[in-house]
Structure formats: structure tokens, C-alpha cells
Amino acid sequence: REAAQVIELISRSTRQFPDMIAFFYDELSNVIQIAHHINKHFMSWLTDAVTNDLQQNFIVDTLEAERVGELKLIMQYCLNAESEMEEVIAINVGGLSLKTQEEVVVGILSPLFQLVQTLHSRQHDGNLASIDALLGCAIVMPKFDIDLVEDMESTTVRSILDCLVHCVNWFRELLNAFATQTDEALKMKVMNRVLQIEEIETYIGQILMTSKIQYKPPVCTFDINKYRGESIEKKPIKAQTTKQKSQKKAPQDDTLLPETAKSQATQNQNTVKNKLESMHNIPLRPLSLKLLHLLKMDLIADNDSEAHLNIKTLKFLLKCINCNLEKILISKIKRKTFLTKQESCDVYDSKKAEECAKAVYDVLPKMVEHLKFVTTFIESHTNENTQNESG
Known part of the structure; x- marks a missing residue:
């Protein structure tokens, strides 16, 4: 009460x-x-x-x-x-x-x-x-x-x-x-x-x-x-x-093509x-480390599938999990001093870090399977492209 x-x-x-x-x-x-x-x-x-x-x-x-x-x-x-x-x-x-x-x-x-x-x-x-x-x-x-x-x-x-x-x-x-x-x-x-x-x-x-x-x-x-x-x-x-340029297109010149391509690449990078x-x-x-449970699902090659773990969603989940791991585990390495700008209140928690390490350890065997799957997928597509180019 x-x-x-x-x-x-x-x-x-x-x-x-x-x-x-x-x-x-x-x-x-x-x-x-x-x-x-x-x-x-x-x-x-x-x-x-x-x-x-x-x-x-x-x-x-x-x-x-x-x-x-x-x-x-x-x-x-x-x-x-x-x-x-x-x-x-x-x-x-x-x-x-x-x-x-x-x-x-x-x-x-x-x-x-x-x-x-x-x-x-x-x-x-x-x-x-x-x-x-x-x-x-x-x-x-x-x-x-x-x-x-x-x-x-x-x-x-x-x-x-x-x-x-x-x-x-x-x-x-x-x-x-x-x-x-x-x-x-x-x-x-x-x-x-x-x-x-x-x-x-x-x-x-x-x-x-x-x-x-x-x-x-x-x-x-x-x-x-x-x-x-x-x-x-x-x-x-x-x-x-x-910035979008509004100038008229200049006549094409073969000598300018490499520079144009370079500028386009730079613009895309920016x-x-x-x-x-x-x-x-x-x-x-x-996002919490509960996302690790999703990595225990079987990985499939079809990126168009919306209801299964595929390479695209695996990449996104790993990125999110990595951000979480950094906050929990690396905060002990990055010790704050009186000169450090205090931007967050994250404090190293040894118990939480241990639980995190155990959770990651449990999912590692499945991650090895996923890594083998991705490697095989890349190799098969590389071989297909090589055969198509030679054919």
C-alpha cells in the first residue's frame, strides 16, 4: 500500500x-x-x-x-x-x-x-x-x-x-x-x-x-x-x-572523363x-542485448524474405549489438578523468559486463555458422561472376 x-x-x-x-x-x-x-x-x-x-x-x-x-x-x-x-x-x-x-x-x-x-x-x-x-x-x-x-x-x-x-x-x-x-x-x-x-x-x-x-x-x-x-x-x-550545379553541360571531352568520374565519386562519398x-x-x-537471441535463428540467402534472418538483417543487428557492447564493455578501458568531457552517465558495471560476455559466448557457435554461410555465399557469387565474364 x-x-x-x-x-x-x-x-x-x-x-x-x-x-x-x-x-x-x-x-x-x-x-x-x-x-x-x-x-x-x-x-x-x-x-x-x-x-x-x-x-x-x-x-x-x-x-x-x-x-x-x-x-x-x-x-x-x-x-x-x-x-x-x-x-x-x-x-x-x-x-x-x-x-x-x-x-x-x-x-x-x-x-x-x-x-x-x-x-x-x-x-x-x-x-x-x-x-x-x-x-x-x-x-x-x-x-x-x-x-x-x-x-x-x-x-x-x-x-x-x-x-x-x-x-x-x-x-x-x-x-x-x-x-x-x-x-x-x-x-x-x-x-x-x-x-x-x-x-x-x-x-x-x-x-x-x-x-x-x-x-x-x-x-x-x-x-x-x-x-x-x-x-x-x-x-x-x-x-x-x-550543392547542385545548374550550369549547362559542356561538350563532352574524353580528357575530362576521368576527372568527372573522380568528382562524382567524391560527391557520393560526401x-x-x-x-x-x-x-x-x-x-x-x-536496443538491448536481447537482440542476441535473434542471431540464434537460421540464416537464409534470400534478402527479399521479410520474416527470416537474412544477410541484410544480420548486418543491421550486428551493428546495433556492437554499439551496445561498446557501451557495456569498453567503458572500463576509456576511463574518465577530470579533463574528460562528460557527455554521458554510462558507468562500468562489472556484473552487467559479465552477463554480457556470457550472452555473447552462448551465441558464438551460431555466429560461426553464420560466418561460414556468408563466406560460402560470397564465394559462390564470385565464382558465378567469374564464369559469366569468361563465358
């Missing part, structure tokens, strides 16, 4: 401060994960309370508005079959992001879901069947043509980017929640979400490249230093664009570099 009263007091006190609510959800989720014992009745009450908050504030069954400003809203990214649903539901990312409401802020969606899935997982011994409909449910998002973004108003472009960031964060938390589930249907949906995460993050990079706006992404990660006044606020992201830098500056929700 006392714990419930404290939770309710914190909720009332932080109602006007969305960042504080999100921070509280993240911290409470961490506490629940590591707690050895939690009162059964308190756990049941808290699970029902936060699940109801998610359902009442973020899940809709119809579009509240089909258009907000210049943008049309539609339900996208649905993976649930009609036979799996009694009614169509969607996460109202676009509606809440485009129509600012004082009572409900879309920024707390991902932290709230992390808390919801942590509680359900703890209550049901890791089984998330009670909330698995959320994995495949649709997302209310703006419909837009990425080729026309360059001609849109800057406020519209920023709104699109905000929606994409919130959507990809929702998908990232879905991955963190469902990566360990063993049901085959859920695994297929998880792999679909992996592809969609990669797709949306690519969209974000492309929009930052083609538009000429300064963009300050919504806050997605929260740490105590911000509320102590110790954090360093990141500057808005300035999209770097390559474009890729700028895109990577722009995307790197977006502070997305972190």
Missing part, C-alpha cells in the same frame, strides 16, 4: 513534466528488472495501472483526424492478420505528435511501454502473450512522398521527422520486448520490425540530407544528470546538403558521410 501511494504521489507531482514522467518510467522499469522480490498484489496493481494508461492514452481504433495541416494520417505498418484481431487498433503516434495535447505527450510512449512489458514479463515468467497484439498492431503515421520532402515547408518536414523518430523508438522497444519470445509467429513479426526500423532510420537520414532545415529531435533517452544541470545540451542537427553523421546525431532509444 505504501509503495502504491508513493507511485501515485510521483505521478501527480510529475503530471506537468513529460520528461520527468518518462525518466521515472525508465528508472522504475530498471528497478523492477533487478528486484529480487516484489509484493504480488503491488505487482498486479501496478501492471494493471500502467497497461490501462497505455491503452487509454496511446491506442486508438479509428483515426481521430484524417488530416493535420498539410499531412494526411493513415494506419501503417500493420502485421496482425484479421483473424488475430477482434478490432483494428493502432498506436496513435502521428495524431499525438502532430496535434500537441497538454494531457498526453507522445514522448512518454516508449518509456511507458518498456515499463508495461517489463511488468508483464516479470508477472508471467517472461511470457508476453498478454500483450503480444502490440507487436503487430498498426501505427498512425503521416503519409508522404520522400521525393517531395525537399519542397515542403520546414515545419512540415520537422513534423514528419518527429513522427518517424517516435515510430522507430516504438519499434525499438518492441524489439527489446519480444526478441526473446519463442513463438514462431512472433519471431516472424519481430524480423519484420527489424526491417522496418532499418527502413525508417534510412528515411530519417535521407530527409536530413535533402532538406535544408535545422532539426532538434525529440528527447528519447533520459538520465539523472539532466535534472542536476550537468548534461550537455546537443545542438540542433543541421542538414548537410550537396553524401554518404553526411547522411551517416546526421543519422548518428539522432538520440534513439537503445
Whole structure:
């Protein structure tokens, strides 16, 4: 009862401060994960309370508005079959992001879901069947043509980017929640979400490249230093664009071709570099090491398959896992001194590092199989190309 009263007091006190609510959800989720014992009745009450908050504030069954400003809203990214649903539901990312409401802020969606899935997982011994409909449910998002973004108003472009960031964060938390589930249907949906995460993050990079706006992404990660006044606020992201020459084409000259090719290659390299830098500056929700469970799946060669582990998704997962490993393991090597600029509150945790090392060790035999598969795949395609050239 006392714990419930404290939770309710914190909720009332932080109602006007969305960042504080999100921070509280993240911290409470961490506490629940590591707690050895939690009162059964308190756990049941808290699970029902936060699940109801998610359902009442973020899940809709119809579009509240089909258009907000210049943008049309539609339900996208649905993976649930009609036979799996009694009614169509969607996460109202676009509606809440485009129509600012004082009572409900879309920024707390991902932290709230992390808390919801942590509680359900703890209550049901890791089984998330009670909330698995959320994995495949649709997302209310703006419909837009990425080729026309360059001609849109800057406020519209920023709104699109905000929606994409919130959507990809929702998908990232879905991955963190469902990566360990063993049901085959859920695994297929998880792999679909992996592809969609990669797709949306690519969209974000492309929009930052083609538009000429300064963009300050919504806050997605929260740490105590911000509320102590110790954090360093990141500057808005300035999209770097390559200048387009409008001069008339000069008559072709064979002597100029090598230089032209060289310039084109340099321009392409700069474009890729700028895109990577722009995307790197977006502070997305972190992916957990639970993604290692996805590497235990069998690897297939068909990159067009959306429901299996293929070479394309393997590459993306390894990149995400590597970023996580660096934060957990390498932080001990990069010891901070009083001269070091404190940009994050990451502290080396020996217990967490040991658990991380064990998790990686468990998946290494499967990774060796994947490496052999990729090597064989490359060799076979190399031989085919050699035969085609000689033939």
C-alpha cells in the first residue's frame, strides 16, 4: 500500500513534466528488472495501472483526424492478420505528435511501454502473450512522398521527422520486448520490425540530407544528470546538403572523363558521410542485448524474405549489438578523468559486463555458422561472376 501511494504521489507531482514522467518510467522499469522480490498484489496493481494508461492514452481504433495541416494520417505498418484481431487498433503516434495535447505527450510512449512489458514479463515468467497484439498492431503515421520532402515547408518536414523518430523508438522497444519470445509467429513479426526500423532510420537520414532545415529531435533517452544541470545540451542537427550545379553541360571531352568520374565519386562519398553523421546525431532509444537471441535463428540467402534472418538483417543487428557492447564493455578501458568531457552517465558495471560476455559466448557457435554461410555465399557469387565474364 505504501509503495502504491508513493507511485501515485510521483505521478501527480510529475503530471506537468513529460520528461520527468518518462525518466521515472525508465528508472522504475530498471528497478523492477533487478528486484529480487516484489509484493504480488503491488505487482498486479501496478501492471494493471500502467497497461490501462497505455491503452487509454496511446491506442486508438479509428483515426481521430484524417488530416493535420498539410499531412494526411493513415494506419501503417500493420502485421496482425484479421483473424488475430477482434478490432483494428493502432498506436496513435502521428495524431499525438502532430496535434500537441497538454494531457498526453507522445514522448512518454516508449518509456511507458518498456515499463508495461517489463511488468508483464516479470508477472508471467517472461511470457508476453498478454500483450503480444502490440507487436503487430498498426501505427498512425503521416503519409508522404520522400521525393517531395525537399519542397515542403520546414515545419512540415520537422513534423514528419518527429513522427518517424517516435515510430522507430516504438519499434525499438518492441524489439527489446519480444526478441526473446519463442513463438514462431512472433519471431516472424519481430524480423519484420527489424526491417522496418532499418527502413525508417534510412528515411530519417535521407530527409536530413535533402532538406535544408535545422532539426532538434525529440528527447528519447533520459538520465539523472539532466535534472542536476550537468548534461550537455546537443545542438540542433543541421542538414548537410550537396550543392547542385545548374550550369549547362559542356561538350563532352574524353580528357575530362576521368576527372568527372573522380568528382562524382567524391560527391557520393560526401553524401554518404553526411547522411551517416546526421543519422548518428539522432538520440534513439537503445536496443538491448536481447537482440542476441535473434542471431540464434537460421540464416537464409534470400534478402527479399521479410520474416527470416537474412544477410541484410544480420548486418543491421550486428551493428546495433556492437554499439551496445561498446557501451557495456569498453567503458572500463576509456576511463574518465577530470579533463574528460562528460557527455554521458554510462558507468562500468562489472556484473552487467559479465552477463554480457556470457550472452555473447552462448551465441558464438551460431555466429560461426553464420560466418561460414556468408563466406560460402560470397564465394559462390564470385565464382558465378567469374564464369559469366569468361563465358
